[in-house]
Amino acid sequence: MMTHKTSGSSGKKKVQVSYVIREETEPRHRSGVNSLQYSPTLQRLYSAGRDGIIRVWTPSNTKEPLVLTMEHHTDWVNDIVLCCSGRNLISASSDTTVKVWNAHKGFCMSTLRTHKDYVKALAYAKDREQVASAGLDRAIFLWDINTLTALTASNNVVTTSSVSGNKDSIYSLAMNPSGTVIVSGSTEKVLRVWDPRTCSKLMKLKGHKDNVKALAVNRDGTQCLSGSSDGTMKLWSLGQQRCMQTFHIHDEGVWALLVNDAFTHVLSGGRDRKIFMTDLRNPDRRVLVCEETEPILKMISTPDQTGIWVATSASSIKQWSLPKLPTLSENSHPADYDEAPKPFNSKPDVTIKGGAAIRQFNILNDKRHIVTKDTENNVAVYDVLKATKVEDLGPVDYEEEIKKRHKMTYVPNWFNIDLKTGMLTIHLGQDENDCFSAWVSTKEAGLSPSEAADQKVNYGNLVLQALLEHWWRPLANDEEGDGQGDPPNSVSNTHTRGGNEYFSVSGHTPVILSEVGGRTLYRLLARDAGGETEGVLLNETVPSWVVDIVMEKTLPVFIKIPFYLLPHGSSGMRTKKDRLIANDFIQVRKVAEHVLEKVLGAGSESGSVAAGPANADKEADDAQDSNSLPEEKVELLCNDVMLEPNMDLRTVRHFIWKSSSDLVLHYRPVK
């Protein structure tokens, strides 16, 4: 797999590491389907999912329609086109890339990174094997497919011509098969037309009142049909540069168009969920083909032209049959068709069932488990740390399950969650949510192999090590900065192995390196990180703060909590205000220990504690045991609430102190 214009890690933007918690195989779309293509030669249906996966189906096989999945995008796949007689597939995604795929085997051949924002639309000129891509960055790029497919590791430079002049984000694009015109629709509300052979501007067509989301051009490039969010369709004469007719058929935005080859009949669908078939020469002659359950995103016709495949923002793909063109007469709908016309179809002929998308999540207090609810109201529990689903609860009460799992414990946030693909994507970064902020005890986290050993571990640290467990890299060469050669000795290999001693994540877990809030740099599966090319790309993209953790095994810093320790009023002792600093995961028990040993035990030492705050946590960290339990001798209070000995300081601060000012603890001896 090649990257076009390797962007590397040179960019200024911060890089974050993300991973997706999912099954090894995801046989169903987890969210809406943005685009469809059909290959008559292989009788395969290609569907572009909002879950970032392109799936290939044989619709004739109703039991096991899925042939393969094409997984490399990290965000919605917005559009796909099949080219080279079905050998190759081009895909455009909101991860800002355009990818070239081998459509038969389903592997990604190259990634084009010229766009700077979501790529929303593709157009294909069959006769010239040319594809155009356009998106929210207002740019249109023209690609020669034969060049794209011939890219190799050594020959990875593509020249592209770009069409410029767009003033706003492009949402739709169309080319005629001979590639003589290209039309773009944008939030500018005008259509812009170019000649892709010369990249010269031909015209600008005004008339729509809102975004133009669907376009179709006839074979010879003389007519164009547009569908807009203003709810209308317009038929334009490119020769006369004017709108010939406006169709008010839909109640809401028109998002998808399918015109027959003769450009006489159009199928249109959109936000109102209805698909109409309209005679362009006489718009009164139209029929409601079907009513979908969700807004319509894409329609393609079946090879025999008797039906259509329809993709919506729901995950299922349905096939509906079409009325025969001659039957599309005016009497096919009565005069009073305003009164809810009866759709031609009541049920789809075929349904390729989709899966459920996760719509809601709740991070539990342990900052490790997540309760989710999906579009089918199923509730599930996930373990973010191990990147796996823990439990399927079925259609139970979501809020109830959250309540049930509520624990009186506080752990800092260390990750962000993203549901845009309908699956859980976890982002680890160093921004407001520092992924190294959560230190926990292995015992409490249930990670320690034996009861006895209790260690403090950092969640973010563990996950990163597990995700990049198979990654190795030649340390020495990297220091010199230029070597890409093989590591000279195997010793360093073993030394640079990642992983942690507690757990591994599933090898199928996708790991994504991306700019924060921006473009994807690299995506790979956790198990593939050991590969040679993968290693090279990882070296380029993995940010240094991750390298430190995974390679150098540097420990993240502890999070400190400053607090005051005062004798409780009822104890009648002199009040001396000691300001201490301790790790946020220190348990109240340890503080009690400290009080017992330093403050009460040897009164003379109390001064030194105040002077050297760092002592506090060291002391507390050490010496697990003393003969009698400290909590039996000293009790600690915060805001006059007795503290549980195994509560940690951050939990005390969060649930009992409830203030951003320095925590104040009171102690009193137990009598």
Place this chain on the structure above:
Amino acid sequence: MGAEKMTIISDKTSASETNGPPPRKKICLSLSGKGKTKPSVTVAEADSPSEMSVTVNRGDLNKRRVVRVRKDALEPGMMLNGFVPDSVNSIAASDDSPGSDVPPVATICNLGNTCFLNSILYTLRFAPYFLHKLHHLVNDLADVAARNNAKVKSSSLGRSIGLSRKYYWDMEQMRASGENCAKKRVQIVTEKLHEVYESLHSAELKESTEPFQPEIFLRALREVNPIFEGNQQHDAHELLGCLLNYMRETCQELTKQLETHPNPAELCNGASSCEDVKKETKGSLLAHVGLSSSTSSIVSGGKWGMRKSWKRKKPLGENILKTNRSTKNGSQTSVINNGNSAPHSSNGDSTSNIENAPNEPRILVNGEVHDTTDVDNTNKENGSCTLRPLQEGDEGETTDDKTRLNFIEEDFEGVSVLCTRCLECECVTERKEAFYEIGVPIASDQDPEKREDSDQISVLYRSSIVTEELLQSANKYWCEHCLRYNEARRSVRYESLPPLLILHLKRFSSTFGSMVCMSKVNDYMPTPLVLDCFCVECLEATAQEQGVKHRYQLYGVIMHLGATIASGHYVAYVRAADPIADYRSCDKEKRKTASLIATNTTKGPSQPDGEKARGLLRFFSKSKSSNSDNVSTNHLTNSQYRNTCRSLDCCGVRMSKAYQPGDSKVSTANGCANDDDAEEEGPEPSWLECDDETVRVLTPQQLEDILAPKQSKNSSLTPYLLFYSRIP
């Protein structure tokens, strides 16, 4: 020199008809220069405006500055512009007398960089209905306080005290007395504001020439908001926002107290009883008891100050309505229906009453009923009238379910809708917010051609205020439906605009990233005397080529002079309409003199119909009664006096006698105004330039000159806050 000037002036007087731009300009500038220089005691940068203008007018103005002394003599002469000869005579007469420089209204002293405060005090004083409502708010507060602790009337009532500021109770004293412990500080600010106006009134009564020193008020203000401590210049706009908030809170406090003391018939109308519109009298109140009965007051929805009932205000700010486009309309209409149903059910009989009894109404002695009758008559809308105002009705009232007992909210608060539409799923999210003023970005690249055309100016304002933007690239919108960042189109619309609309020209822009460095935009922005309304309803009407439903008339401008927000000078320009209109038909007053109510009610129908019919409209028809009865504020006939709230004599504006004949003449000349546009075309009430200790009368022409574009960009006397009141 003096002779030269006089010639210019006489030039000017004749030129007011014939147009002579260059001389007019000179006069205006010389005057503004004068305004600055006279109170040189306080204003350090007093000379700067004339220096600015020098660039425009070169040597001529310099001369003028030299002969500054003479300008005093000049001032009354100025007054003749636009005034009929007899007013000149009267001015001339007073001119000769020792106290010749009695200002048209009482003046306020600059306490050291307090022109920001003075400009606001002057402006609020001339805000339609403001003084009257403030008076009743303060009065009711005092009444409630008196009842609550069965104590003597609190000093804050202020009726018995404060002929001059020297007698004012000291803040410290008041607090020490413990009487005000329970009072919120904001309430004290409100009370002190009222006292300021009382003092101004008494100063006018005495024809005092001594400027009033608002130090007690300033101290009360500083108690609440320490930001106003120290002697720096402050942002008048910020002060205005604070003041309105304090008064709103005070109103809320009053409402709260009234709720805890169930004696609604006595005080329920408290804060808002003051308009011409008669509130429900006891009888109707009893009939429609209950917090949710919006009763017939809704009938007059859309009319000035009529939207009130006993409904509690719903918190509005964070109210996020999530609708997709298809359901949006539905939800809106349903709310309106709610509003509709109330008057329908509760007012069934009053409706019929209206239909058949325009000539002998008041069977129900329900204020709204006979109001409606009058509206009915004048609007020639007959029985359907009860419904019509509702339908065109104030969206603000119906949709946000906000019928208020709070005159600040009622008069100053509008509702804006922030509407965001995801371009992916096209779902619409709406967020409604209440606002007091609208920030208007300065459109620096306007077509100069368009400045002349008032329609174009309205379009200019509309396009700067009602905006739409695309959230894109790095600024994408988190769509809760798509669960991701998408492009979105965000628009700001105004669901309802308040009767008193404040526009804040965004002249001060903080440069990003740097320290608090506010640079001023001096670009010219036209100040329309009449502005088309741009609420949703009006825009829809415009889109259908019907023209706007309401418009706004300028009643005040606060100009800022200087280069930064922290320095410079504020001058207020106010439209001095006859204040009596604000006080007529005060229900509050009526309840106090029950016997008079009877006379009034029976007498009512014979009175000029416009009088009670519509609040604001009547206000702008420039006191029809003074037209018909040919009297002015001081010479009320008995019947009028009974009709007029006595609070006019407590804190109302009382134009100096010298200026009244002119005023009343103006209103007489204009008396025939009715509810069409004609009234705006007639001669205006005079405008006052209120510059701390100096107040002078401007002719419309002078005002126009002041608001006209300055030829030089250096001229930094620029309109900053614009005050509009709604005309139907």
